[in-house]
Amino acid sequence: MRFIVRQLSGALGLFWLVLSLTFFLVRAAPGDPVSFLAPPTASASDIARIRASLDLDAPLVVQYGRWARDVFKGDLGTSFVSHRPVTGVLADAIPVSLALGGISLLLTFVFGVAIGSVQGARKNTRLDGVLTVVTTTVYAAPSFWLALSLIALFTYGASRLGFPAALRLPAFGIRDPAGDSGFMDLARHAILPVLTLTLVGAAGIARYTRSAVAELLGQQWVRTAIAKGASRRAVHVRHVLSNALPTLLILFALSLPGVLAGSVFVETVFGWPGVGRLMVSSIFARDYPVVVGATVMYAALVIFANLAADLAIPLVDPRQRR
């Protein structure tokens, strides 16, 4: 219990520091948001009024205090562009990113752990060599380039190579503007973005699982299990995978930022209206409240994913219980 409280208060403190950092970072930047919002013909009194309406005329400490109070009330401010509350703008985008990232993360771990386990169990065979080349190459590829390669393959390539019509996959947006907007249409639009995110993620997880499994297979207790006549399957599941589980859990939490960061590019390339694309478009529109709101949301996710991993480790690894 004390462990949980200590971890929780640590996470909350960290979250507060991150919030403050983003607040001061945005205020420290050159350029005045008022100059973006005021029309060129605005008089000095108009500019002063806009400044006051944005609460930018108070001393920095006062601004910080008011902003902190609002954040505690769950108010992240109003978007400069759409004049809607930032929380509302984020609430529209989060489900899209969550669905895209969640499905991809799940597939990432299923395929990554499966491929890595096979490689680790058959280390230094030809199969392992081929898979190592593939995973290392995919791991090195930026997600936006991989996304464009897949688009090229399923549009340019599909017509050049004469793929059947079912394989000419939509490369942009989340639904067909002309056709029906049913679930199947959404699923077809999701194939390429999910595939991109899964490829990038699974390659990293497979690389890690391979070395973890290979190392565990060399342990003395694995040799003991084999010597006492345990089946190959029992050794791999009970002795190797269950020992790899705690580190895989940490990795799950640590790979969350990667998936989120990857989704910035994937959402931008494929035109999915998620948080990643919102972030990029807000940056170009100088919509600072939304940029700060999205950053805060990303940070919250990372911190609480790490916290969840820290709290879950004692559950899956009896050696860590105190």
Added chain:
Amino acid sequence: MIAFWRTTNGRTRAAMLTLLALALGALLVPALARTNPLAIGDALALRLLPPLAIDPYGHFHLLGTDAFGRDLFVRAMLAGRLSLAVGVAGSVLAGGAGIAVGALAGWHGGVLDRLAMAAGDVLLAIPRLIILLVCAALWPPGATMVITILVLTGWMGVARLVRGEVRGVRARPFVESAHAMGATPARMLWRHVLPNSLAPAIVAIALGVGSAVLLESGLSFLGLGIQPPQPSWGNMIADGRELIVLAPWIALAPGVALVMTVLSCTLLGDALRDRLAGDEMETMRARS
């Protein structure tokens, strides 16, 4: 370096040769090229030629040409100058800062240590790409800005690694004997502790070059990094995005150079890690 080459495997040698070839190509190809990779010539005759094409003037284009008839191979090599320079500078400077912070924090301990680690934790709590995006949005874009942000957001992993090593090495007998022989603290840290604490940092820096190149290309792809007309691999890929359905090689060709660079850095980093026996988990952490 030569000793490392002699004792390493074929895969690592291929990675080293690839990096050498890319660096030489980036230096020499634009200097020796027939045409200026930034200038637009006979665009109507030359544009959108596929890879391995021979244009009406009888010139060969290894990777084809873009929408303005510029040779993509020469442009990709010119872009490589900036992309490689930013990647190496970003990773090495971030590594240097991380070594300095980590060594001081690990050696002194106490308040300094706690402050440095707390600052690192705060920065690690935001995905690096997101900090990069925010900073890129707030400050004017360009190579210097990208390197600065890479350093500011990249020192934490190395600092953690070095701090852990320094704390371990500080307690070893040879440090104690140096102390007994009257070495000053600065000398003990510089001559005895630091050289024995750098192995995981070197691995992290080698792997960091790859991720710095990736991050730079990502920023430039979004239009927040290196600005056209100066080519970088990222903004070249962005240039080709519009034409991906008609002329996919424009976007894909610079990516091949990018993937080769990052792949070589990863392989080299892996080989260094095997050699210097670092901890897989810690280097994973340092990368992200």
